[in-house]
Amino acid sequence: MLANFKISLFFICNLCLLVLANSSEQFDEELSIKSLQDGKVASKFSFKTLLKGASPKDPRTLGTDDESQHYTLFPLGLGQILREYGVTELHLTLNAGNWNYGRWGYPEEKGVGPGAELWVWMGDGAPNSIDHRWKGLRNALAGLFCASLGSLDEQCTTSPVRSFSPEGVLPDWDLPHQIRHASLPSEHVCTENLTPFLKLLPCKSLSGIASLLNPHRLFDADWHGMGIHVLWRGKEGIEVRLTFQSIMDPSRSSSKQKQDWSLQSLFDRAIDRTCPIAHSSLISVSLPSSGAHSITPEPSRVDSGSAIFDVATVPKPFNAAMNWPSDFEYQYDTSLTPLKIQRTLKGSSQARGQLSLVIANHGQVSQQVVYLETMPWLVQFYLHTLKTSVNGAESDAVISNITYIPAIPHSRPTTFEAVLLLPARSTTRLTMDVTKAFLRYTEHPPDAQRGWDLPPAVFTPIHGGQSQNATAGLPSERIYTPALLVDLATPDFSMPYNVIIFSCSLMAFLFGSIFNLLTRRFVVVHVGSGKQE
Amino acid sequence: MTLMSSSKTPSPPASTLNFSVVLSALVAARVALTLTGLPDVLRDDHQLASPLTSFSQLQEGIYLFNHGVDPYSGGTFRHSPLFLTLFATILPNSPRICSLLWTLCDGLGAWALVQIWRARQNVTSSERDGLIAAVYLFNPYIFLPTLALSTSSLENTLMLILLMFAARGKASPALLGLAFLVHFSLSSIVLLSPILLLLNTDQFSHLASPRPLATSIRKVVPLLGEFVVYFCLLALSSTLVSGGFAWIPQTWGATLMLPDLTPNPGLWWYFFTEIFDHFRPFFLMVFTVHLLIYIVPVCIKFQHDALYATFILLGIVGAFKAYPTLSDPGLFLSMISLFPEIYPYLRHPIVTSLLHLHAFLLLPLFHHLWLNQGTGNANFFYASTLVFACANGAAIIDCLWAGLRIAIGKPVEGYSIVQE
Numbered sequence: 026m027l028a029n030f031k032i033s034l035f036f037i038c039n040l041c042l043l044v045l046a047n048s049s050e051q052f053d054e055e056l057s058i059k060s061l062q063d064g065k066v067a068s069k070f071s072f073k074t075l076l077k078g079a080s081p082k083d084p085r086t087l088g089t090d091d092e093s094q095h096y097t098l099f100p101l102g103l104g105q106i107l108r109e110y111g112v113t114e115l116h117l118t119l120n121a122g123n124w125n126y127g128r129w130g131y132p133e134e135k136g137v138g139p140g141a142e143l144w145v146w147m148g149d150g151a152p153n154s155i156d157h158r159w160k161g162l163r164n165a166l167a168g169l170f171c172a173s174l175g176s177l178d179e180q181c182t183t184s185p186v187r188s189f190s191p192e193g194v195l196p197d198w199d200l201p202h203q204i205r206h207a208s209l210p211s212e213h214v215c216t217e218n219l220t221p222f223l224k225l226l227p228c229k230s231l232s233g234i235a236s237l238l239n240p241h242r243l244f245d246a247d248w249h250g251m252g253i254h255v256l257w258r259g260k261e262g263i264e265v266r267l268t269f270q271s272i273m274d275p276s277r278s279s280s281k282q283k284q285d286w287s288l289q290s291l292f293d294r295a296i297d298r299t300c301p302i303a304h305s306s307l308i309s310v311s312l313p314s315s316g317a318h319s320i321t322p323e324p325s326r327v328d329s330g331s332a333i334f335d336v337a338t339v340p341k342p343f344n345a346a347m348n349w350p351s352d353f354e355y356q357y358d359t360s361l362t363p364l365k366i367q368r369t370l371k372g373s374s375q376a377r378g379q380l381s382l383v384i385a386n387h388g389q390v391s392q393q394v395v396y397l398e399t400m401p402w403l404v405q406f407y408l409h410t411l412k413t414s415v416n417g418a419e420s421d422a423v424i425s426n427i428t429y430i431p432a433i434p435h436s437r438p439t440t441f442e443a444v445l446l447l448p449a450r451s452t453t454r455l456t457m458d459v460t461k462a463f464l465r466y467t468e469h470p471p472d473a474q475r476g477w478d479l480p481p482a483v484f485t486p487i488h489g490g491q492s493q494n495a496t497a498g499l500p501s502e503r504i505y506t507p508a509l510l511v512d513l514a515t516p517d518f519s520m521p522y523n524v525i526i527f528s529c530s531l532m533a534f535l536f537g538s539i540f541n542l543l544t545r546r547f548v549v550v551h552v553g554s555g556k557q558e
Numbered sequence: 559m560t561l562m563s564s565s566k567t568p569s570p571p572a573s574t575l576n577f578s579v580v581l582s583a584l585v586a587a588r589v590a591l592t593l594t595g596l597p598d599v600l601r602d603d604h605q606l607a608s609p610l611t612s613f614s615q616l617q618e619g620i621y622l623f624n625h626g627v628d629p630y631s632g633g634t635f636r637h638s639p640l641f642l643t644l645f646a647t648i649l650p651n652s653p654r655i656c657s658l659l660w661t662l663c664d665g666l667g668a669w670a671l672v673q674i675w676r677a678r679q680n681v682t683s684s685e686r687d688g689l690i691a692a693v694y695l696f697n698p699y700i701f702l703p704t705l706a707l708s709t710s711s712l713e714n715t716l717m718l719i720l721l722m723f724a725a726r727g728k729a730s731p732a733l734l735g736l737a738f739l740v741h742f743s744l745s746s747i748v749l750l751s752p753i754l755l756l757l758n759t760d761q762f763s764h765l766a767s768p769r770p771l772a773t774s775i776r777k778v779v780p781l782l783g784e785f786v787v788y789f790c791l792l793a794l795s796s797t798l799v800s801g802g803f804a805w806i807p808q809t810w811g812a813t814l815m816l817p818d819l820t821p822n823p824g825l826w827w828y829f830f831t832e833i834f835d836h837f838r839p840f841f842l843m844v845f846t847v848h849l850l851i852y853i854v855p856v857c858i859k860f861q862h863d864a865l866y867a868t869f870i871l872l873g874i875v876g877a878f879k880a881y882p883t884l885s886d887p888g889l890f891l892s893m894i895s896l897f898p899e900i901y902p903y904l905r906h907p908i909v910t911s912l913l914h915l916h917a918f919l920l921l922p923l924f925h926h927l928w929l930n931q932g933t934g935n936a937n938f939f940y941a942s943t944l945v946f947a948c949a950n951g952a953a954i955i956d957c958l959w960a961g962l963r964i965a966i967g968k969p970v971e972g973y974s975i976v977q978e
Contacts, residue, residue, distance in 0.1 A: 374929055374930045407618050429625075437633075515935075531951075542962060550973065
């Protein structure tokens with residue numbers, strides 16, 4: 026009797042909790058699809074969970090026992106990590122390929138740097154140092170996402186405040202907040218990263234928009250990348266946004282030169298079921314501004330140039346499609362972004378080289394950008410050789426506000442942050458000599474001759490007073506350059522023993538010869554007469 | 559090569575050379591050389607400038623210093639804070655003017671070398687002066703690092719000047735110079751005891767008539783104290799200038815820990831590139847102690863001629879120090895011209911000269927093949943550094959042999975001279 030009562034009480038409590046939780050958590054999913062001017066199709070999945078009224082963990086309370094965490098929609102695995110290390114804001118992206126800004130425009134999610142990139146904002150004042158928590162965090166995330174984020178160690182960690190300002194709100198704790206940023210361009214993104222990603226979603230990939238996340242198609246795309254963003258929206262609560270962006274090429278699978286696509290052709294799946302707990306579940310398709318095209322089925326509504334389907338109400342199975350009556354014609358020479366950036370490492374020598382940056386500003390207005398280099402210690406800058414020129418004429422006014430933190434071998438990368446002023450319709454060049462490090466033989470990777478990937482440079486346009494009335498073509502964006510590959514001199518890996526033996530023998534021989542002379546006296550010996558006779 | 563040219567010309571040279579004419583003509587020729595494009599090509603050559611002496615690193619440090627970044631907060635600037643302040647304030651740091659300054663320093667070094675010779679011979683001028691200056695100024699091991707603006711050239715000049723003061727018996731300037739030298743390059747501490755010995759004895763040649771040390775060893779103590787005071791003052795001013803102790807691990811620490819494995823003509827870099835990580839501290843200790851182990855026996859054996867002991871230990875430092883450049887063995891080779899009395903007793907002068915020629919040609923060639931051309935690997939350059947070490951070792955052994963053998967005198971018919 027008593028047991029029965031206890032069990033029913035337990036169930037009632039659970040039910041109450043569930044109801045409470047449901048009202049305090051909200052899940053929204055969205056897929057946006059856009060045909061690009063080069064015939065490719067950009068798609069972006071976005072799964073947003075809002076933990077209403079919650080606030081990030083105060084780092085001062087990190088040492089004490091945490092309150093128990095009950096979530097229904099919010100991913101528990103991620104929530105535990107966030108509270109364990111007192112993270113206020115977190116951004117993790119895992120991308121493959123280089124985003125082509127000229128042809129595809131600015132991405133909807135800014136973080137498109139090649140490989141893995143992780144940056145977090147954390148409050149100071151915890152019993153453990155920020156660096157200690159940062160180390161724990163990246164190892165925990167490495168476990169959660171099956172990625173080699175553990176290699177995002179001190180050797181690639183920087184604190185670039187200007188380029189990575191918080192996207193949400195930082196709590197007002199009277200504590201300094203610090204950023205930690207690291208990127209690993211050689212990280213490969215694949216299906217083993219998508220599986221844990223899907224597990225964080227309330228409906229997994231069983232229903233709703235997430236059912237379109239088909240790894241066979243996603244990882245076959247020209248460009249693909251996933252992102253995990255956690256930020257605090259002030260009073261609204263903590264938001265976790267899981268995103269997946271891809272650039273697919275519909276003409277690759279069709280026999281004709283057409284840019285027609287459907288959900289079935291892009292993802293090889295249709296939506297069979299609605300995710301029942303999603304607060305909203307929308308698919309928005311940007312409609313081309315000109316030309317004949319048709320979209321099926323009839324969208325729920327059309328809003329500012331986008332057709333929007335509400336997945337909850339559309340008939341199932343749902344398969345949106347877009348068709349063009351005519352063949353696709355490629356358009357040349359129309360850059361979608363005003364800035365075109367080329368970054369190269371010149372020089373054939375394995376001892377030194379030259380970092381060269383060419384930035385073309387096609388825009389009608391001059392533009393200020395924050396230029397960030399986070400270079401591992403393998404490549405060291407000679408800042409005194411920094412030369413800048415605009416349209417071929419040397420000009421020192423281009424670069425200002427330099428923040429420079431030199432590298433420390435085996436521990437810290439270089440941080441170089443500066444503001445560049447790019448005049449309208451101009452080409453700015455920037456060159457700097459660099460030296461390449463010589464490593465111990467145990468520090469080389471197994472494929473040493475392949476070279477080392479260097480992280481991308483990041484450009485962040487600044488919008489001052491003058492660009493308020495300027496074109497809308499310069500949103501507050503971040504531009505990543507492609508990663509670089511540096512060729513370092515290698516020792517011979519097969520003969521450490523030989524080198525030890527040769528060097529030691531030579532030193533022993535010279536030591537022995539010198540001591541032989543120093544310790545034995547010269548004497549005169551009579552050998553004379555007997556020999557002559 | 560130097561060895562060959564100097565060994566070919568025994569003590570009374572055939573032609574009389576006016577020293578001042580020779581010196582100014584040679585310095586003028588060297589200045590003309592700096593006006594060619596050669597310095598820019600050589601600037602970052604690994605054989606001429608090590609990470610501790612490279613001019614590019616110095617300029618980078620000055621740039622950071624002038625822009626409010628502590629150069630020692632990074633891991634690559636390894637010059638002394640004294641160099642930093644000197645070039646950031648008083649001296650110019652444009653490469654053109656510095657080339658001139660470096661060449662003039664070399665001229666000063668040649669002059670000091672001649673002064674040492676004169677002091678040793680106890681003459682006011684001699685016919686050999688011009689030759690000695692030429693051997694210093696035209697030694698490729700000396701003038702190539704100068705063209706590359708390696709600060710090791712300045713260290714050489716400092717070494718010669720302090721040795722000149724020591725040979726003249728002026729203790730304080732010599733000890734101050736030595737304190738500067740050790741401050742700039744920690745390995746030079748090896749030279750402390752022979753120079754203290756030199757200050758307590760005379761500078762004349764006693765190689766042919768060895769005798770036990772006449773003076774008491776106790777006289778060394780105040781001199782040693784003076785050196786320590788100078789040295790501490792320099793360290794203190796460096797600390798004040800750089801605003802902290804961060805410069806110590808960056809400069810002196812580099813000599814002991816070898817953090818930068820950039821190739822150089824010495825023996826350390828490839829050994830510590832290839833060594834197993836768990837043996838690294840042990841072998842760093844062994845290599846450092848190896849450098850110190852020669853001090854006592856050389857000083858005991860040549861207690862009758864401290865200048866010769868200094869000379870031998872210079873050769874040992876040049877061959878075995880952590881970050882050598884060509885100018886370190888170059889100084890030793892040029893100093894052979896101070897001791898013409900040993901030439902008849904050199905053991906294998908031809909072999910040594912050929913080894914040096916061999917190494918001098920192979921080093922730049924294999925370095926280029928490995929790092930620029932990509933057709934050779936690291937072992938090529940490593941092998942040529944081994945040849946270079948053999949050549950340096952052979953030169954030291956030659957000079958040691960000759961310096962000891964000279965005491966026995968000319969071989970007599972029917973008698974043989976052997977080691978006990």
